[in-house]
Every structure is written in C-alpha cells, then in structure tokens.
Amino acid sequence: MTKNDARWVYEGADQSCTVCHGDGLEAYRDGARLMARTCVCVGDCELCGGTGFVASGTDRSDPVRRCHCQHLKVRIRRLSESDIPARHDKSTRLSFKPTNHAQTAVLARVSSWLKAYNAGETNRGLILYGDVGRGKTHLMVALLRDLIVQRGTSVRFVEFSHLLADLKSGFQHRQSTSALLKPLSEVQVLGIDELGKGRNTSFEGTILDELVSRRYNADLPILGTTNYAPGPSTGVAVSNAADVDRSGRVRQRPALVDRVGDRVYSRLREMCDFVGLTGEDYRERRP
Numbered sequence: 320m321t322k323n324d325a326r327w328v329y330e331g332a333d334q335s336c337t338v339c340h341g342d343g344l345e346a347y348r349d350g351a352r353l354m355a356r357t358c359v360c361v362g363d364c365e366l367c368g369g370t371g372f373v374a375s376g377t378d379r380s381d382p383v384r385r386c387h388c389q390h391l392k393v394r395i396r397r398l399s400e401s402d403i404p405a406r407h408d409k410s411t412r413l414s415f416k417p418t419n420h421a422q423t424a425v426l427a428r429v430s431s432w433l434k435a436y437n438a439g440e441t442n443r444g445l446i447l448y449g450d451v452g453r454g455k456t457h458l459m460v461a462l463l464r465d466l467i468v469q470r471g472t473s474v475r476f477v478e479f480s481h482l483l484a485d486l487k488s489g490f491q492h493r494q495s496t497s498a499l500l501k502p503l504s505e506v507q508v509l510g511i512d513e514l515g516k517g518r519n520t521s522f523e524g525t526i527l528d529e530l531v532s533r534r535y536n537a538d539l540p541i542l543g544t545t546n547y548a549p550g551p552s553t554g555v556a557v558s559n560a561a562d563v564d565r566s567g568r569v570r571q572r573p574a575l576v577d578r579v580g581d582r583v584y585s586r587l588r589e590m591c592d593f594v595g596l597t598g599e600d601y602r603e604r605r606p
Contacts, residue, residue, distance in 0.1 A: 515578030
C-alpha cells in the first residue's frame with residue numbers, strides 16, 4: 320500500500336462514529352457555504368493537552384514537534400475556507416450512485432485521479448463534461464473534499480459566473496483583478512464549476528484567460544465541470560433554442576472551444592484530462 324492509498328484516520332476520533340467515520344471532523348451548512356468543525360466524538364487531545372506540540376524524545380532538550388491534533392485543525396480550516404456551496408454537504412464519492420456502466424467508469428476514473436495526486440509534484444487536472452444534472456459538480460466537490468480530508472490539501476471552489484460577480488463588486492471597492500485572482504491562482508487545487516457559462520463577453524474571456532494562464536505557468540492543477548464537450552469548433556457561439564429537433568434537443572451546440580476561446584482551450588487540453596459523464600438527470604431522480 321502506498322501513501323496515496325492510505326485513508327486519513329484521526330487517532331483521537333471514534334472509528335465507529337457515524338458522523339465523521341473516523342476523520343474527526345464534521346461538515347455542516349452555514350448559510351450558503353459548507354463549513355467544518357471538530358466532531359463530537361473527539362475529546363481533548365491527551366498527547367499535547369491542548370498545546371499543539373509534543374516532545375520528540377524523552378530528554379527535555381529534545382525539540383518539540385507538532386501534535387497530530389494540529390493536522391485535524393488544518394483540515395477543518397481548509398474545508399471551511401474552500402468556498403464549497405452548502406448544497407453539496409452530502410456530495411461525496413460514496414454518495415454518488417452510478418446509473419450505468421459509463422458512470423461507474425467515471426467514478427473509477429475520479430478515484431484513480433485522487434490516488435495519483437501528489438502534492439509538490441506536477442499533477443494533471445481533470446475536467447468533467449456532459450449535459451446538466453449528470454453529477455459533474457457532485458463528483459468535483461467529492462474530489463475537493465477528499466483532497467482536504469485525506470491529504471490536507473488547500474483547495475478552492477468557484478462557480479465561474481459568481482467569480483465574475485465578485486470581481487465586479489471588488490472593482491467598486493477599487494480592488495485590482497490581480498489581487499482578487501491571487502488566492503485562486505496560488506491554492507494547491509482549484510475547482511472551477513460551469514466552465515464556459517456566461518454571456519461570452521470579452522471581459523469574461525479575459526478573466527478566464529488570466530486565471531488559467533496563472534495556474535498553467537505555476538504548474539498547478541485545475542478541476543472543472545462544463546456542459547460543453549471538447550473537440551473542434553462547431554462555429555456556434557451559443558445554442559440556438561429555435562434550432563431543435565422533434566424531440567426538443569438542440570441539433571448543434573457550441574463546443575467548449577467556442578465558449579472559452581482557442582488560447583484557454585489549448586491550455587486546458589494541455590493541463591487536463593477530459594472525462595464525459597452521461598446518464599440520467601440526477602435532479603429528475605430526486606423525490
């Protein structure tokens with residue numbers, strides 16, 4: 320078993336706990352965001368007595384080291400700072416229920432990506448594409464959560480249209496684009512939801528280009544979701560709602576390159592693997 324196969328287990332947690340399952344932390348909703356806190360099954364740390372440090376040896380002159388409980392606190396903080404939406408409090412790999420062999424294969428592909436991820440090394444990104452409601456965001460959030468809990472990785476989730484709104488709000492307070500994009504550019508793993516969504520304006524294209532370019536130059540991976548498939552340009556900038564067949568399906572849709580531009584698409588292809596997700600609409604399956 321390699322270090323990437325090993326599951327994070329917090330020694331101070333009840334391994335039979337049905338809330339944290341031995342992770343030591345509980346995810347919960349706080350308004351629109353997902354937050355984290357220490358699970359109720361975790362008591363005071365007996366090793367450090369709450370100081371956060373323990374002796375590395377038996378001699379008083381031996382240096383101290385960080386206690387294991389501090390790793391739990393890092394994970395709690397990073398999950399709370401991830402900006403994962405509250406509606407995804409139940410989005411995990413375990414809660415993703417494949418409805419066909421293709422979805423089972425995608426779940427396996429996502430798990431393989433997580434196993435192969437190594438902090439401090441060059442990691443390829445992963446972009447899930449397919450029609451709405453297929454579970455793309457669910458799986459991306461599941462990956463982000465596992466990166467935090469299992470690896471202690473710093474991650475950020477951003478929905479592209481919300482990012483644009485935040486940038487415009489920041490401009491009103493005289494904040495620069497560079498300063499606003501800096502946290503997203505430097506985090507270990509960035510998840511971008513709804514790539515290609517928007518009105519396809521030059522402003523949107525410039526922001527996406529700068530964000531992708533920064534991470535490209537820093538060799539930092541991107542996880543993403545999009546409703547637009549990779550491949551050659553279709554020459555269609557936006558879907559024409561009037562151009563539908565008898566079943567109501569649009570005959571020709573934009574490709575991802577039509578929505579994000581040649582430069583961004585080229586870099587995404589170099590940085591990321593693309594995985595298509597098909598099947599039923601999850602939203603229609605809900606009671």
